[in-house]
Amino acid sequence: MRHWRLVGALCGVLLLGGAGCGIPAESDVTVERRGVTATEAGSANGGGSEPPSPTASGTDNEAFVRNFLAAPAGDADRAHERVKQFVAPEHRARLEVKKGGEVGLTVVRLRDQPVFTGNSDSTTTVRIAVQQIGVLRANGTLVPPVATETEYKFRLRSAAPSGAGDDDRTGLYVLDPPKVLLLSDAALQQYYRDAPIYFWNSDRTQLVPDQRYLPLAVPKERRVNEVVKWLVGGPSDWLRPGVVGLPERTEMINNATGVDGRWEVNLDMPGDDQDRIDQLITQIAHSLGDLPGVLELKIRNNPQPVQDLIERRRSEQLYQIPDSPQRFCVYDGSIHPLAFAGEAGGTVPLAAEVNRNVVSAGIGRKSNGEIFAALVRTASKGRQRLAVGTGTDPVAVFNQGRSEFTSISRPVWLRAADSRLAQGLVVADGRLYRFDQSGRTDPVSLNLPSAAVTAVATSLDGQRVALVAGGRLYVAAVNRDGGGVSIGPPRQLVTSLTALTAVDWVQENRLVVAGTAGQPAIYEIGVDGALETPLKTDVGAKVNHLSAYPSNPTALLPSAAFMYDANGVAYRSSPFDRIQPDQVRQTAPPANGARPGNPSAPFFIY
Structure with a gap:
């Protein structure tokens, strides 16, 4: 039996389609089935940048659970709202919302197939065995796990129970949801861009990558703003001893903007060291990955020479290494x-x-x-x-x-x-x-x-x-x-x-x-x-x-x-x-x- 973790490892390359059937409403039998990949609403094979809607899976229990574990993916500010749409209205209050706090997604790896058990009240109990991987923060870092649970259990019911008058939608709802926002490792790979940013080492001779994740739903116009905001925020905790961040008190002046491939970034950065500013341009260029266009960097509203991003990455390569193994x-x-x-x-x-x-x-x-x-x-x-x-x-x-x-x-x-x-x-x-x-x-x-x-x-x-x-x-x-x-x-x-x-x-x-x-x-x-x-x-x-x-x-x-x-x-x-x-x-x-x-x-x- 193929484990979900193997499917998740391939999810970013190939989406495995599948079809399942719901468990009979009056069954007491425990059933195991192959998982299916999260399905994009309106698409048979997924591949979109937004996670699926609650109705995308219809009444297929397995597909619905997979989509539920993808629901938080995307803009962190809307993660709770997306998950709530999967949860029965009378159970939405169970989802923890930290007022004024940062939204963190609990990333898990499924150890095995989910187990579904039909109940006499026409609900279905779902058990998923997990390995805690970490917490995905709003700044794109995956920090060590906080939760210690090795299993989550919740129930499913029809979204339109007979005589409920709740709404006229079809599909399923989650009952007794986990208090945390669960994101599967497969969904992390499917709905986020691998987006490392770079910091200079202590003697400023080498750029060092810092692993981050950017939602695919973020448009190019916001991508520059998010990356620069991450650079201003500094490196990941574990990487900090080996690199240097931007000077203290560096702040963005307004959001980064972009029109027709011209990306404007305005920073309030202490000091007037032109060499440091030039290194910052290289740092930004590599942190933007393969994004084309030109960068118009301003330091306290003072414009720097316009830089072509592709040319800067080509002229300031990260490593010197032969292109074939010996x-x-x-x-x-x-x-x-x-x-x-x-x-x-x-x-x-x-x-x-x-x-x-x-x-x-x-x-x-x-x-x-x-x-x-x-x-x-x-x-x-x-x-x-x-x-x-x-x-x-x-x-x-x-x-x-x-x-x-x-x-x-x-x-x-x-x-x-x-x-x-x-x-x-x-x-x-x-x-x-x-x-x-x-x-x-x-x-x-x-x-x-x-x-x-x-x-x-x-x-x-x-x-x-x-x-x-x-x-x-x-x-x-x-x-x-x-x-x-x-x-x-x-x-x-x-x-x-x-x-x-x-x-x-x-x-x-x-x-x-x-x-x-x-x-x-x-x-x-x-x-x-x-x-x-x-x-x-x-x-x-x-x-x-x-x-x-x-x-x-x-x-x-x-x-x-x-x-x-x-x-x-x-x-x-x-x-x-x-x-x-x-x-x-x-x-x-x-x-x-x-x-x-x-x-x-x-x-x-x-």
């Missing part, structure tokens, strides 16, 4: 290139004499050709040690760390514009460590329960990390003020995966994560936990190594590109194939007819 692996203790059809092969940027005794590696390449390499090497008595080398291709000199560990994860670099600040992170014996170009490792404090850290991954912007600790998934901001590395308070992400083992960034705001979903599996998960898409549900063995090539506005890939190691066997995605020895390049044939070794610890260089 894959490598460890083979017989050395790093070797991997060769697949349709992909450009690479060369190992290490001198042959240092490319030995390797267990795993993290290697970065800057636009000027400089190489940053961190190798986990075998040491004495089966232990492991980190070695770090930087320089021009090929790197020939490595600094060996003094500390030896029982086990070290794949090392990762924190990307930075200034190569002198090159630092990385690695997990060793259950703790997170920072390393630098000298190979020195120092423990990094984490505000986490006393659970072993097993994996760490860094984002393309170098200001965010993903962590697996105690089998759970976390994200956190990185602060590098003063040349050091500190990690802000981690935010735990909700996922239906359990016993997580590995993670990497596969997009700006998406992670690829290995864990268990009944059996070992790999999922794509949003940076706030809202998106959850199964990528492979039959991995077959525990994944202990995972590496991804991040798709981004500069390098767009048709699908997630990642590789992983499970039980000593290396695999790649798209398609899911085992990496064979004959796909490893620059190797010598086995001596004396010995069997070839197995590729392991695959990774990308970019």
